Amino acid sequence: MSEAVGTARVKRGMAEMLKGGVIMDVVNAEQAKIAQDAGACAVMALERVPADIRAQGGVARMSDPDMIEKIKAAVTIPVMAKARIGHFVEARILESLGVDYIDESEVLTPADYENHIEKWDFKVPFVCGATNLGEALRRINEGAAMIRSKGEAGTGDVSNAMMHMRKIGGEIRRLSSMREDELYVAAKELQAPFALVKEVAETGKLPVVLFTAGGIATPADAALMMQMGADGVFIGSGIFKSGDPATRAAACVKATTFFEDAKVLADVSRGLGDAMVGINVADLPAPHRLAERGW
Amino acid sequence: MKIGVLALQGDFREHIQAAKASGHAALTVRRPEELSEVDALILPGGESTTIAQLAKTFDLIAPIRKRIAEGMPVYGSCAGMILLADRIVDGAAGQETFGGIDMTVRRNAFGRQVDSFESDLTFNQELLRAVFIRAPWVEEVSQKVEILADVQGSDGKGHPVAVRQGSLLATSFHPELTGDLRVHRYFFDQVCAGAIK
Numbered sequence: 001m002s003e004a005v006g007t008a009r010v011k012r013g014m015a016e017m018l019k020g021g022v023i024m025d026v027v028n029a030e031q032a033k034i035a036q037d038a039g040a041c042a043v044m045a046l047e048r049v050p051a052d053i054r055a056q057g058g059v060a061r062m063s064d065p066d067m068i069e070k071i072k073a074a075v076t077i078p079v080m081a082k083a084r085i086g087h088f089v090e091a092r093i094l095e096s097l098g099v100d101y102i103d104e105s106e107v108l109t110p111a112d113y114e115n116h117i118e119k120w121d122f123k124v125p126f127v128c129g130a131t132n133l134g135e136a137l138r139r140i141n142e143g144a145a146m147i148r149s150k151g152e153a154g155t156g157d158v159s160n161a162m163m164h165m166r167k168i169g170g171e172i173r174r175l176s177s178m179r180e181d182e183l184y185v186a187a188k189e190l191q192a193p194f195a196l197v198k199e200v201a202e203t204g205k206l207p208v209v210l211f212t213a214g215g216i217a218t219p220a221d222a223a224l225m226m227q228m229g230a231d232g233v234f235i236g237s238g239i240f241k242s243g244d245p246a247t248r249a250a251a252c253v254k255a256t257t258f259f260e261d262a263k264v265l266a267d268v269s270r271g272l273g274d275a276m277v278g279i280n281v282a283d284l285p286a287p288h289r290l291a292e293r294g295w
Numbered sequence: 296m297k298i299g300v301l302a303l304q305g306d307f308r309e310h311i312q313a314a315k316a317s318g319h320a321a322l323t324v325r326r327p328e329e330l331s332e333v334d335a336l337i338l339p340g341g342e343s344t345t346i347a348q349l350a351k352t353f354d355l356i357a358p359i360r361k362r363i364a365e366g367m368p369v370y371g372s373c374a375g376m377i378l379l380a381d382r383i384v385d386g387a388a389g390q391e392t393f394g395g396i397d398m399t400v401r402r403n404a405f406g407r408q409v410d411s412f413e414s415d416l417t418f419n420q421e422l423l424r425a426v427f428i429r430a431p432w433v434e435e436v437s438q439k440v441e442i443l444a445d446v447q448g449s450d451g452k453g454h455p456v457a458v459r460q461g462s463l464l465a466t467s468f469h470p471e472l473t474g475d476l477r478v479h480r481y482f483f484d485q486v487c488a489g490a491i492k
Binding site: 002003004005006007009010013014016017018019020021036037038039040041042075076077078095098099100101123124125250253254256257258 | 302303304305306307308309325340341342344345348349352373374385386387390402403406407408409410411412413414415426427428429469472473
């Protein structure tokens with residue numbers, strides 16, 4: 001019997017189990033239970049949802065371990081938590097707490113403006129954000145076992161998530177259409193390792209699961225992202241900053257499963273109460289655009 | 296054979312690929328009408344609470360139980376094993392299953408994701424590489440249930456991770472993630488072949 005933990009297959013396989021599901025941001029045990037009862041496939045434990053981080057400003061860091069432990073104790077579904085970009089000590093702390101996935105997230109204030117965490121070295125898997133294919137492949141090269149398009153977190157404006165999904169999908173399709181001898185230059189342009197570029201060109205998809213995140217606030221937004229080729233969705237501020245979180249959460253779960261059925265989408269879109277108010281990404285001054293963090 | 300794969304959440308695409316690679320027609324099942332078209336069903340890996348919740352909302356629990364009672368062959372991996380268990384421990388409050396296998400399954404029995412592992416095991420007299428992700432194990436079974444594989448847990452004891460009761464098959468691990476078709480073939484050739492006339 002040769003047993004192995006923390007292998008790439010086990011880390012990437014965990015993300016495969018989340019597919020077709022909704023991962024919801026929660027700030028306490030009560031919200032975590034609401035999310036689980038609504039059918040969330042995992043929760044992201046954090047102290048402030050992105051909309052509040054945006055509103056309150058200041059440096060955003062890893063959450064208090066006590067708060068993460070309480071959420072872990074409240075639900076049976078997987079619990080994720082965020083570490084700052086490049087903050088490998090926060091990541092070690094989260095690993096020791098036994099969280100199921102770490103999000104090395106641009107929503108928190110970066111700890112390193114050049115390097116991301118070396119993720120191969122951990123038993124716990126990581127999900128990282130990406131705005132384009134090159135960025136996704138650089139993160140996978142560092143050991144990310146799951147990618148999410150970044151969108152613009154905490155806005156309720158889905159346009160950036162759309163842009164990133166189109167960009168990643170378009171770049172994958174472009175690679176698939178290339179001759180093999182053209183992939184060397186493609187790798188140079190994408191600033192990504194040749195082996196990964198070649199793999200994407202051959203398979204027509206990322207080697208890991210691709211979720212989408214940032215600005216998803218309605219069941220229709222979730223279905224839109226699924227139709228754009230996402231394997232699943234993260235909903236941050238969109239649920240618990242809305243008028244009726246439990247109903248909206250359940251509606252988004254149903255919309256993610258029945259994303260191609262307009263009748264189901266119409267049914268679940270009824271009577272949801274107020275959506276989060278939201279901010280147009282275009283109105284955000286450049287320094288406040290989180291998607292631009294990460295390199 | 297027409298193999299249905301319950302496609303509410305989880306890695307149903309990989310099971311569809313495994314069914315097709317084994318030479319069968321495979322279709323997704325999200326509604327009672329789709330269930331009635333299939334000869335056998337696969338319950339994929341995923342989050343068992345999410346799948347059960349959606350099955351309840353979209354009125355699939357009673358029709359699936361009925362088909363199971365009528366002898367439809369079903370294979371469940373990981374979350375699918377939980378859904379085939381008559382009893383579960385460490386589940387979410389009020390978590391429902393389809394049931395059918397007279398066993399008790401412990402959810403996340405091997406631990407959290409940091410404890411997820413891959414291991415060699417013997418299934419149906421063949422050595423294969425099995426991938427366990429936040430996996431359940433079988434806590435106890437009645438005499439009706441045949442144990443096809445077991446693995447040692449952190450408690451030092453052996454626990455069943457593959458079981459069969461008549462036309463129902465369940466594994467704690469995910470053969471759909473490895474590209475090894477032997478468990479699927481066992482289901483199609485040994486379990487389904489006997490059950491479908």
